[in-house]
Amino acid sequence: MKAEIIAVGTELLLGQVVNTNATFLSEELAGLGIDVYYHSVVGDNPERLASLLALADQRSELIVLCGGLGPTEDDLTKQVTAAHVGQELIRDELGYQKLLSFFEKRQRPMTENNLLQTLIFKDGISLQNSTGLAVGIFYTSDKGNHYLLLPGPPNELKPMFYNEVVPLLKEKFQKKDQLISRVLRFYGIGESQLVTDLADLIQGQTNPTIAPYAKPNEVTLRLTVKTTDEAQGLAQLDDLEKIIQERVGEFFYGYGEENSLANVVVELLKKNQQTLTAAESLTAGAFQAALGDISGVSEVFPGGFVTYSAETKANFLGIEKEFLEQVGTVSQECVEQMAINARKLAQTDYAVAFSGVAGPNELEGQPAGTVWIALANEQGVHSQNYHFTRDRSYIRHSAVMTGLDLIRRALLNR
DSSP: OEEEEEEEOHHHHTTSSOOHHHHHHHHHHHHTTOEEEEEEEEOSOHHHHHHHHHHHHHHOSEEEEESOOSSSTTOOHHHHHHHHHTOOEEEOHHHHHHHHHHHHHHTOOOOGGGGGGGEEETTSEEEOOSSSSOOEEEEEOTTSOEEEEEOSSHHHHHHHIIIIIHHHHHHHSOOSOEEEEEEEEEOSSOHHHHHHHTHHHHHTOOSSEEEEEEETTEEEEEEEEEESOHHHHHHHHHHHHHHHHHHHGGGEEEESSSOOHHHHHHHHHHHHTOOEEEEESTTTTHHHHHHHTSTTGGGTOOOOEEOOSHHHHHHHHOOOHHHHHHHOSSSHHHHHHHHHHHHHHHTOSEEEEEEEOOSSSOBTTBOTTEEEEEEEETTEEEEEEEEOOSOHHHHHHHHHHHHHHHHHHHHHOO
16 A cells, blocks of 8 residues: 655744654554555645645555644644545544533633634544544545544644554554564664774675664664564574574663663662762753653652752752862862762762763863763762863763763663
């Protein structure tokens, strides 16, 4: 089956919103054995959308539209597509009742335009929205083209796809072949080096396949196998992963598209029943913010310190001002004392500390990118000097990722 994805929204064309839905939908449809051949983005313009639908009819069997299902005047996807396929729009009763309940619970008046979110095609299948109010639609035309209308916000689109669309597509389009993917995540090795170490596997790949993706300060590998037997396909992925782990397993830290180093660290701390604090200078709380994004982090992270200046290092962490004047804030001695004192104050098993120069200017005679990171535990304190490159934001992100990896390795080797 040939599919294409049409993202609707002027904000996408202006670059105000990144079109992450297309990536998500392409990957998920591929996993269902449906090949996506085209991606398009069109603004909130009924004529241009109608023209694009006419073109899609000629080249695709499944046409997925995301966005434009809301209550405002520029949300025209349902109306334009309904006119294109000759369908009357009617009210979806389940969606209507949810809409009424939403405004009733919030004790707010409901404006008439909100009813647009509950409209579906008369001969279509409604797709309920578990996190929003706009009802989705699946419709098959007399010509055999299939239309899938989904909301634009990813936090609405993804649950609807998993809960409503996947079971529907599996029922409608049963496939003998299926694609099974596994994502491996690596830190501490660049994409060019990873590809070099796996060159023979990548160049000779047939089934399974290996696809490397470079991300900020990390690399992922997507292993994909096409199979008629799930157990056999998983075994093929296991065999391929074993070879990869033997070569570059030192840098492997986890699985999954949504996983992160912070998540791995938090889970290891929970597993080991240990706690962590942080003292941050150049990262200014970015490390603690990364931990704070993980659900349940309070079990292992009681809090930390942001000590951007010498004064706060002295006042918050109890480091002697004379000591700081002597060794400087961008130094091994300073960062180690930050980690030691933070651990004592927070009464945790581990403490990580960051100090350095994010740039763009020098500090204490040290060039931008100079970073000291220290890790303290009951055995003592260890520190290391790093020299990161690129801009200020990338240097700070590099420091955070390096700190997380230091803790991960310490937890694995304790």
